[in-house]
Amino acid sequence: MDERYDFKKVEERWQRAWQEQKTFTVGEDPSKKKYYCLEMFPYPSGRIHMGHVRNYAIGDVISRYKRMRGFNVLHPMGWDSFGLPAENAAIKHGIPPSKWTLENIAFMRDKQLNRLGLSYDWDREVTTCLPDYYRWNQWFFIKMYERGLAYKKLSYVNWCPSCATVLANEQVEDGLCWRCGSVVAHKELEQWFFKITAYAEELLACCDKLTGWPERVLTMQRNWIGKSVGVEVDFLVEGTGEKLTIFTTRQDTLFGVTFMSIAPEHPMLEALIKGRKEAGEVRAFVQRVLSEDKAVRTDEKQEKEGVFTGAYAVNPLNNEKVPVWVGNFVLMEYGTGAIMSVPAHDQRDFEFAKKYGLPVRVVIQNAEKGLNAGTMTEAYTEDGIMAGSGKFDELSNANAKDKIADFVEERKIGTRTVNWRLRDWGISRQRYWGTPIPIVYCDTCGAQPVPEKDLPVLLPLDVALTGKGRSPLAESKSFREAVCPKCGGAARRETDTMDTFVDSSWYFLRYCSPKEDGAPFDKKAAGYWMSVDQYIGGIEHAVLHLLYARFFTKVVRDLGLFDGDEPFLNLLTQGMVIKDGAKMSKSKGNVVDPDHILSKYGADTARLFSLFAAPPERDLEWSDQGVDGAYRFLHRVWTLVYKHSAALRNVQPAGPGARGDTLFRKTHLTIKKVTEDIEREFHFNTAISALMEMVNELYDYTSGGVEDRQLPVLRSAIDALTLLMAPFAPHFAEELWEVLGNTSSIANAPWPHHDPEAIVASELTVVVQVNGKVRSKLTLPAGAADKELEAAALADSKVIEFLQGKQPKKVIVVQGKLVNVVV
RNA sequence: GCGAGAGUGGCGGAACUGGCAGACGCGCCAGACUUAGGAUCUGGUGGGUGACCAUGGGGGUUCAAGUCCCCCCUCUCGCACCA
Numbered sequence: 001m002d003e004r005y006d007f008k009k010v011e012e013r014w015q016r017a018w019q020e021q022k023t024f025t026v027g028e029d030p031s032k033k034k035y036y037c038l039e040m041f042p043y044p045s046g047r048i049h050m051g052h053v054r055n056y057a058i059g060d061v062i063s064r065y066k067r068m069r070g071f072n073v074l075h076p077m078g079w080d081s082f083g084l085p086a087e088n089a090a091i092k093h094g095i096p097p098s099k100w101t102l103e104n105i106a107f108m109r110d111k112q113l114n115r116l117g118l119s120y121d122w123d124r125e126v127t128t129c130l131p132d133y134y135r136w137n138q139w140f141f142i143k144m145y146e147r148g149l150a151y152k153k154l155s156y157v158n159w160c161p162s163c164a165t166v167l168a169n170e171q172v173e174d175g176l177c178w179r180c181g182s183v184v185a186h187k188e189l190e191q192w193f194f195k196i197t198a199y200a201e202e203l204l205a206c207c208d209k210l211t212g213w214p215e216r217v218l219t220m221q222r223n224w225i226g227k228s229v230g231v232e233v234d235f236l237v238e239g240t241g242e243k244l245t246i247f248t249t250r251q252d253t254l255f256g257v258t259f260m261s262i263a264p265e266h267p268m269l270e271a272l273i274k275g276r277k278e279a280g281e282v283r284a285f286v287q288r289v290l291s292e293d294k295a296v297r298t299d300e301k302q303e304k305e306g307v308f309t310g311a312y313a314v315n316p317l318n319n320e321k322v323p324v325w326v327g328n329f330v331l332m333e334y335g336t337g338a339i340m341s342v343p344a345h346d347q348r349d350f351e352f353a354k355k356y357g358l359p360v361r362v363v364i365q366n367a368e369k370g371l372n373a374g375t376m377t378e379a380y381t382e383d384g385i386m387a388g389s390g391k392f393d394e395l396s397n398a399n400a401k402d403k404i405a406d407f408v409e410e411r412k413i414g415t416r417t418v419n420w421r422l423r424d425w426g427i428s429r430q431r432y433w434g435t436p437i438p439i440v441y442c443d444t445c446g447a448q449p450v451p452e453k454d455l456p457v458l459l460p461l462d463v464a465l466t467g468k469g470r471s472p473l474a475e476s477k478s479f480r481e482a483v484c485p486k487c488g489g490a491a492r493r494e495t496d497t498m499d500t501f502v503d504s505s506w507y508f509l510r511y512c513s514p515k516e517d518g519a520p521f522d523k524k525a526a527g528y529w530m531s532v533d534q535y536i537g538g539i540e541h542a543v544l545h546l547l548y549a550r551f552f553t554k555v556v557r558d559l560g561l562f563d564g565d566e567p568f569l570n571l572l573t574q575g576m577v578i579k580d581g582a583k584m585s586k587s588k589g590n591v592v593d594p595d596h597i598l599s600k601y602g603a604d605t606a607r608l609f610s611l612f613a614a615p616p617e618r619d620l621e622w623s624d625q626g627v628d629g630a631y632r633f634l635h636r637v638w639t640l641v642y643k644h645s646a647a648l649r650n651v652q653p654a655g656p657g658a659r660g661d662t663l664f665r666k667t668h669l670t671i672k673k674v675t676e677d678i679e680r681e682f683h684f685n686t687a688i689s690a691l692m693e694m695v696n697e698l699y700d701y702t703s704g705g706v707e708d709r710q711l712p713v714l715r716s717a718i719d720a721l722t723l724l725m726a727p728f729a730p731h732f733a734e735e736l737w738e739v740l741g742n743t744s745s746i747a748n749a750p751w752p753h754h755d756p757e758a759i760v761a762s763e764l765t766v767v768v769q770v771n772g773k774v775r776s777k778l779t780l781p782a783g784a785a786d787k788e789l790e791a792a793a794l795a796d797s798k799v800i801e802f803l804q805g806k807q808p809k810k811v812i813v814v815q816g817k818l819v820n821v822v823v
Numbered sequence: 824g825c826g827a828g829a830g831u832g833g834c835g836g837a838a839c840u841g842g843c844a845g846a847c848g849c850g851c852c853a854g855a856c857u858u859a860g861g862a863u864c865u866g867g868u869g870g871g872u873g874a875c876c877a878u879g880g881g882g883g884u885u886c887a888a889g890u891c892c893c894c895c896c897u898c899u900c901g902c903a904c905c906a
Contacts, residue, residue, distance in 0.1 A: 216827045223902055329904045339906045348904055613835060629848050689847035767843050772887045774843055812886050818842050822886045
């Protein structure tokens with residue numbers, strides 16, 4: 001035993017002990033309630049950063065707390081280990097991606113994460129770049145292919161020139177690549193897609209059931225899915241007789257259509273302008289718009305431009321002829337690529353009409369404003385009464401929406417339709433370090449899925465990476481050449497790999513039975529552990545990973561492998577770790593290295609500080625001095641416990657007989673407070689401050705020396721303190737727990753319960769106010785009645801002074817707390 | 824523009840259903856022990872050196888407002904030509 005707090009010795013000792021004794025290894029135990037606590041697994045970049053430390057510290061406190069509360073806790077960790085950085089390292093330094101990745105994993109696990117004292121069941125480690133994992137990506141792909149949920153199509157896709165690969169819509173932020181920030185180009189390619197849109201309705205509807213998710217994440221998901229309900233209406237093109245179909249959510253304004261606009265890519269465009277004098281001008285316009293970058297074109301500040309095609313179409317509601325324009329703001333990928341334009345009731349159409357001198361017609365009136373098309377300065381987009389709309393006049397426009405939709409359907413000029421902003425998930429990547437897509441192409445039989453028995457399609461490890469040319473796999477002859485599973489003839493393999501977000505879309509299921517080799521996971525094990533009770537990670541995945549994982553879970557359910565609908569019941573999005581008010585970054589030079597903190601202060605201090613400085617959902621301002629404070633606190637506790645450990649060793653903790661003792665009361669108040677702070681919103685910062693208060697009180701209590709009769713109360717206080725600290729500073733608590741004479745790990749010790757009767761105060765401190773201002777304080781015996789409070793307050797000398805002989809108008813008594821005398 | 828969240832000491836942050844604003848920590852000041860301390864312990868610490876003013880600003884409700892209501896300002900994040 002060492003009386004000096006040597007964190008290095010303590011932490012190494014307990015890390016070894018947990019490992020040797022397999023303290024955190026778990027299995028399915030139907031007799032216990034399970035708790036699945038999961039932190040988003042990291043990409044093995046080579047080093048952890050403070051954001052990881054914070055994320056894992058939060059998850060570890062929750063896991064350790066739940067374990068002490070008697071739950072069977074699944075707390076796994078793994079590696080999201082396919083991805084571009086490994087390939088870039090290979091190109092730059094000539095290290096094979098697999099070597100680079102596996103070495104990083106070993107380093108991060110053994111030298112970094114293990115030093116943090118995290119209570120993971122390492123027997124369940126999942127590494128997505130290994131064949132025993134990614135073969136199941138391929139298996140899911142084939143299952144989805146069989147069900148029409150994986151398909152290939154030619155389309156415009158997002159192309160990052162710097163990463164030399166296609167990106168999913170979710171991976172483009174403000175027109176820039178989410179990973180490297182390059183401007184994303186538009187490219188027409190044949191690509192594999194997962195049909196996430198087949199689940200759009202359910203993904204949206206289930207948002208309402210995710211009550212344990214932050215509202216803003218749900219809002220972001222709802223926005224991303226973007227459901228809009230409206231109608232498609234056919235306008236007949238004059239002359240050709242072809243139908244130009246538009247989508248609108250504002251069918252109540254159909255009578256106000258004064259022109260139409262179609263996307264520059266619209267397939268009907270050529271037919272519209274053929275042989276017209278406008279054709280040349282239109283083609284020039286289209287060419288100019290299409291040559292623009294997608295980011296530029298969809299920028300909000302982009303000037304709305306258009307050109308008249310020379311063609312007219314007929315509004316089927318009023319048989320009016322309206323000109324058809326091409327607009328640079330009309331998107332081919334949304335709706336039908338053609339819109340009706342109602343300048344009076346749509347701001348964008350209004351501005352466009354003003355610019356090109358097109359007419360404005362009011363069809364929704366506001367009684368007070370008295371709208372006049374000639375004098376309007378902006379579109380009227382609010383509700384009102386229908387006007388100029390034939391038999392729909394005088395209806396409220398909300399009402400007319402339904403009526404017009406009915407009318408359109410009856411006349412067979414259109415149908416009710418739902419449009420989604422959500423697009424199918426493009427998963428092809430022209431990169432090497434990912435899961436090969438299990439498809440071969442045969443000249444006779446076409447695209448053929450690789451039979452299940454031939455899985456996995458192994459990623460060859462001897463591919464030269466140059467960073468130039470085509471996808472690296474396309475350069476590998478041995479990989480490329482294959483045999484058609486159907487006819488046995490020569491065929492070539494698909495050389496694209498899957499988006500790495502596929503890997504992270506089901507890893508939480510794999511943790512349930514990571515060694516299962518006949519299926520992606522064991523159904524029974526998943527039935528026991530799933531869903532994840534608490535998921536913790538950064539907000540940056542609010543749409544990406546979290547949406548894909550929800551989609552995959554629903555697919556897995558429909559494959560009959562899992563009985564739930566949603567993967568994550570509760571989601572905690574932790575804030576960033578910042579320094580000097582900014583996110584830590586190399587360029588700003590404000591990065592704090594976890595290794596340095598661990599060497600100087602130890603894991604328990606690092607954990608304690610990061611949990612104490614801010615509540616988990618908020619940003620955490622890193623403070624070196626704050627770390628000192630956490631370190632000091634541990635020293636204070638250590639010194640205190642050691643000072644009394646010999647005297648306390650054979651003392652039994654106090655029981656109900658000690659009710660009334662101030663320290664006993666503080667002990668139980670602290671148990672209550674810490675427990676509630678963890679249970680309610682995981683507010684560890686206030687839980688730790690309660691522990692600090694208790695330690696301060698312990699110092700007071702023991703400052704004059706401790707008599708023998710005080711030992712039981714002191715013992716119960718120190719026992720409780722150690723237990724309450726265990727989730728936050730686990731090594732530290734283990735060591736003190738042993739010093740106090742315990743022989744089994746504190747990790748499995750039961751969490752203390754507070755004694756409700758022990759926290760009842762023997763005296764009340766009553767605040768006395770005169771006219772709402774605090775003027776005095778009274779100490780009265782507990783349980784004093786309202787009448788007694790009032791009498792005592794009125795008899796108080798300060799109150800009498802303030803009353804100056806006047807009679808109180810009213811006296812308000814808040815039971816056991818406060819008296820307010822109103823004059 | 825729309826949506827969400829937030830504005831409290833020198834700083835990070837407390838204050839659960841309206842009831843002592845500033846818990847706890849950092850920093851700072853003073854003292855003790857010390858040859859010495861950037862170690863440790865003890866005390867103090869919103870402003871103004873009286874009864875007053877203070878939770879972004881302005882109104883309101885109430886005996887009582889950081890907390891509830893109305894108006895406004897600022898910041899952060901997300902979405903944003905979606906028809």
